[in-house]
Amino acid sequence: MTVLHRIGDQVRHRLGIHLGPHKEYLLAARLEKLQREEGYPDLEQFYAALESGDPRAVDALARHLTTNHTFFFREPEHFPLLVKLLQAAGVRRPRIWSAAGSTGEEGYSLAITLAEAGFSDSVVLVSDVNRDVLVRAQRGVYDPSRMEKVPPGLVARYFEPWEGSQYRIRSHLRSRLRFRCVNLIDALDVAEPPDVIFCRNLLIYFDPEGVRLVLTRLIDALKPGGWLFLGQTEGFHRPPGPVRQIHSSVFQKTVAP
Numbered sequence: 001m002t003v004l005h006r007i008g009d010q011v012r013h014r015l016g017i018h019l020g021p022h023k024e025y026l027l028a029a030r031l032e033k034l035q036r037e038e039g040y041p042d043l044e045q046f047y048a049a050l051e052s053g054d055p056r057a058v059d060a061l062a063r064h065l066t067t068n069h070t071f072f073f074r075e076p077e078h079f080p081l082l083v084k085l086l087q088a089a090g091v092r093r094p095r096i097w098s099a100a101g102s103t104g105e106e107g108y109s110l111a112i113t114l115a116e117a118g119f120s121d122s123v124v125l126v127s128d129v130n131r132d133v134l135v136r137a138q139r140g141v142y143d144p145s146r147m148e149k150v151p152p153g154l155v156a157r158y159f160e161p162w163e164g165s166q167y168r169i170r171s172h173l174r175s176r177l178r179f180r181c182v183n184l185i186d187a188l189d190v191a192e193p194p195d196v197i198f199c200r201n202l203l204i205y206f207d208p209e210g211v212r213l214v215l216t217r218l219i220d221a222l223k224p225g226g227w228l229f230l231g232q233t234e235g236f237h238r239p240p241g242p243v244r245q246i247h248s249s250v251f252q253k254t255v256a257p
Contacts, residue, residue, distance in 0.1 A: 016185035018207035101126035104137025127182035140169035193223035
């Protein structure tokens with residue numbers, strides 16, 4: 001087995017990401033960049049570090065292999081549905097988890113949605129396996145091209161001009177977010193179960209066993225009666241356990257009688 005195949009096995013083991021034969025070119029290109037930027041003499045030494053569980057090597061793998069394409073108010077029908085569900089259930093202090101939060105656009109979109117709906121006491125946790133994108137999310141600075149779907153009124157209320165043509169999330173909104181590096185295939189340590197989990201457009205990177213494991217982790221972490229939002233193309237992945245489907249891509253964790 002080549003070193004490329006062995007590292008591919010480690011990608012699946014450490015991150016849950018399944019890279020089939022048609023993605024070998026992508027893996028090779030990103031590993032070449034990783035080796036150059038992270039200072040590994042060759043891929044054999046990088047593989048040895050991965051196999052031993054070296055946190056530096058695992059972190060480098062996450063930073064170089066994960067894809068972080070996102071924008072504000074992606075799949076927009078989910079946001080009014082979220083408000084409707086929270087209001088109907090009488091949730092006054094919503095705790096939301098953006099579980100594949102990337103550079104923060106989803107988390108800030110959620111915070112804006114909650115603020116606009118009158119939820120004055122809300123918290124949004126943004127997590128990702130890639131530490132670099134979380135640093136960018138916490139900074140909250142975006143180019144205009146990332147904000148094309150944000151209505152002008154919301155831009156005025158929740159963004160401020162920043163360094164030329166960029167925009168920064170205003171401090172009163174940034175204070176509602178928390179940030180944490182989380183690998184979803186690991187056991188999840190959740191101090192306060194969230195009312196809602198958004199985990200959208202992530203499951204496509206996992207094989208069936210990885211999908212089952214991640215969905216099990218998320219449902220276990222969710223508060224009874226809470227909701228799991230998947231991507232619009234992921235609703236056919238029914239989570240295991242006590243859930244009912246209330247929308248094409250939204251599942252509710254049922255309350256035990």
